[in-house]
Amino acid sequence: MAFDYDLLTIGAGSGGVAATRRAGNYGARTAICEKDQVGGTCVLRGCIPKKLLVYASRFAEELEDSVHFGWSISDASMDWPTLIKNKNLELERLNIIYKKLLSDANVDLIEGTATLVDSHTVAVGAGKGLRRVTSETILLATGGWPVKPSIAGLEPAMTSTEALDLLKLPEHLVILGGGYIAVEFAGIFSKLGVKVTEVVRADNILRGFDEDIRRHLQKEMSRQDVSIRSSATVECVDNDHGVYHIRLSDGDVIEADGLLCAMGRAPNTWGLGLERVGVDITENGAVRVDEWSRTSVANIYAVGDCTDHVNLTPVAIAEGRALADTLYNNDPKKVDYKNIPSAIFSHPEVGTVGLTEKEARERFGEIKVYRSEFRPLKATISGNGGRTMMKLLVELETEKIIGCHMVGDGAAEIVQGLAIALKCGATKRQFDATMAIHPTASEEFVTMYEPLLENVG
Ligand code: NDP
Numbered sequence: 001m002a003f004d005y006d007l008l009t010i011g012a013g014s015g016g017v018a019a020t021r022r023a024g025n026y027g028a029r030t031a032i033c034e035k036d037q038v039g040g041t042c043v044l045r046g047c048i049p050k051k052l053l054v055y056a057s058r059f060a061e062e063l064e065d066s067v068h069f070g071w072s073i074s075d076a077s078m079d080w081p082t083l084i085k086n087k088n089l090e091l092e093r094l095n096i097i098y099k100k101l102l103s104d105a106n107v108d109l110i111e112g113t114a115t116l117v118d119s120h121t122v123a124v125g126a127g128k129g130l131r132r133v134t135s136e137t138i139l140l141a142t143g144g145w146p147v148k149p150s151i152a153g154l155e156p157a158m159t160s161t162e163a164l165d166l167l168k169l170p171e172h173l174v175i176l177g178g179g180y181i182a183v184e185f186a187g188i189f190s191k192l193g194v195k196v197t198e199v200v201r202a203d204n205i206l207r208g209f210d211e212d213i214r215r216h217l218q219k220e221m222s223r224q225d226v227s228i229r230s231s232a233t234v235e236c237v238d239n240d241h242g243v244y245h246i247r248l249s250d251g252d253v254i255e256a257d258g259l260l261c262a263m264g265r266a267p268n269t270w271g272l273g274l275e276r277v278g279v280d281i282t283e284n285g286a287v288r289v290d291e292w293s294r295t296s297v298a299n300i301y302a303v304g305d306c307t308d309h310v311n312l313t314p315v316a317i318a319e320g321r322a323l324a325d326t327l328y329n330n331d332p333k334k335v336d337y338k339n340i341p342s343a344i345f346s347h348p349e350v351g352t353v354g355l356t357e358k359e360a361r362e363r364f365g366e367i368k369v370y371r372s373e374f375r376p377l378k379a380t381i382s383g384n385g386g387r388t389m390m391k392l393l394v395e396l397e398t399e400k401i402i403g404c405h406m407v408g409d410g411a412a413e414i415v416q417g418l419a420i421a422l423k424c425g426a427t428k429r430q431f432d433a434t435m436a437i438h439p440t441a442s443e444e445f446v447t448m449y450e451p452l453l454e455n456v457g
Contacts, residue, residue, distance in 0.1 A: 004029075004135060008133060010032075011208075011304075013040015013304060015317060016303070017098060021101060022105075022320070024107045026324065032102065033112065035111070035114070039095055043091065048090075049164045052083075057191035058191065065382075120134050140306050141306065144265040144308070158326050161260070164184055173195070177198075177262035178198065180206075190347070197417045199232050205217065209352065216373070216407045223250070224347060233249045243256075248450060266284060266305055267287065267305060284308065287307050289301070290333065293307075304320070309337075348407055348409060351414055351416070351418075352405045354401070369394075370394070370428075372444050389408060391406070398427065401418075402444070404418045406445075410441060431446050432449070
């Protein structure tokens with residue numbers, strides 16, 4: 001049977017675009033369905049707009065820091081609508097670029113909501129505009145979506161999607177959750193002058209991260225006046241004409257004019273017709289895939305957040321590219337999920353790669369831990385009270401570096417470089433033999449000589 005396409009992708013986010021472009025460049029006949037603009041969560045509602053707001057918020061600290069360096073900047077003020085307008089202009093530009101990248105790779109863009117009709121057929125659009133498209137292979141790349149737990153009165157709370165397009169800054173913002181999104185938005189809004197309270201059900205923010213990162217970032221955020229209410233859950237929310245009353249489990253009621261729910265995301269698979277064609281999903285709706293990104297239906301694949309595996313843009317892109325290489329370039333590739341670096345664009349920034357100390361001890365028993373905490377050089381004049389924390393974990397037998405963690409300015413940029421070293425299996429001896437760049441914060445990673453005594457095996 002002749003199909004319209006070799007590869008038809010549902011979802012033009014990072015993973016879908018990466019796979020389809022690469023397949024198109026290899027000569028496959030390709031199309032991609034998208035109901036929104038091209039770019040997906042990362043470009044439209046996530047990484048990119050978030051980072052632009054992070055840049056905006058950092059100026060607040062830069063302005064404060066500049067005073068002791070002799071600068072005098074009076075009447076500095078922030079105009080939120082200008083920031084949002086310029087952020088949106090940039091997103092429009094990116095949307096055009098993404099469309100061009102697709103057309104340059106001979107990928108047809110089919111606009112509309114897509115559902116699976118059978119394992120080779122997708123229906124796009126609705127009513128008179130309904131169209132059926134067939135393809136030999138179908139790729140699901142529908143991403144994820146913020147979810148809200150069923151707490152009475154929580155429905156009107158915004159999620160990260162709306163927070164990126166607020167018309168006006170609130171005076172007091174309550175953020176529910178202690179994950180990536182919660183701490184990033186806490187940093188953005190508090191630096192822009194909003195009073196921020198973060199409500200976290202765990203004992204601290206960022207469950208699952210290295211304990212030193214959690215402790216250090218929590219201390220720094222509290223120092224910057226973000227109020228973190230840990231071990232607290234929300235019983236219910238009342239909304240009285242835009243004023244929220246958030247009742248906590250300990251009986252406290254917080255009043256705020258902004259409420260952001262950052263309690264996780266779920267795979268965007270509802271209504272796709274997966275059951276109809278026999279694609280297996282997990283309990284939370286994620287598409288089940290094997291190591292080749294293949295679903296339970298042989299010609300249907302899935303990449304990125306809709307598989308709820310490692311929900312990071314570069315991972316979705318790597319999965320998409322590996323799939324295109326495998327199917328259309330006779331170059332079978334699986335993604336290596338070891339040592340994936342990640343960053344949290346909080347204030348201050350977090351960068352991390354490899355194992356946490358807890359994971360390292362569980363896996364190797366005895367390890368060496370090197371940790372350093374210091375005042376950055378710039379703060380000696382600026383008077384900024386922030387401190388940087390860096391940590392290296394070393395396996396005893398091989399002396400390999402098995403974890404690098406940092407909280408402080410430039411953490412994301414620094415840890416990206418260190419991730420290459422970990423990928424290459426670098427040892428502590430090789431770190432020690434690496435010449436430092438002076439004066440930098442990152443030189444600390446190659447000059448930590450003494451392990452913490454209590455941590456030596
Ligand atoms: P996370 O899973 O990171 O955090 C969710 C938070 O909500 C956790 O603190 C969790 O608590 C809490 N939570 C969940 N359900 C409830 C509940 N019923 N009651 C109280 N608290 C609850 O999700 P995010 O939404 O922050 O981020 C989603 C994903 O997006 C991340 O996993 C990440 O992969 C990706 N992302 C990456 C970024 C980056 O790379 N910089 C930036 C933003 C997002 P608990 O810990 O107790 O479960």
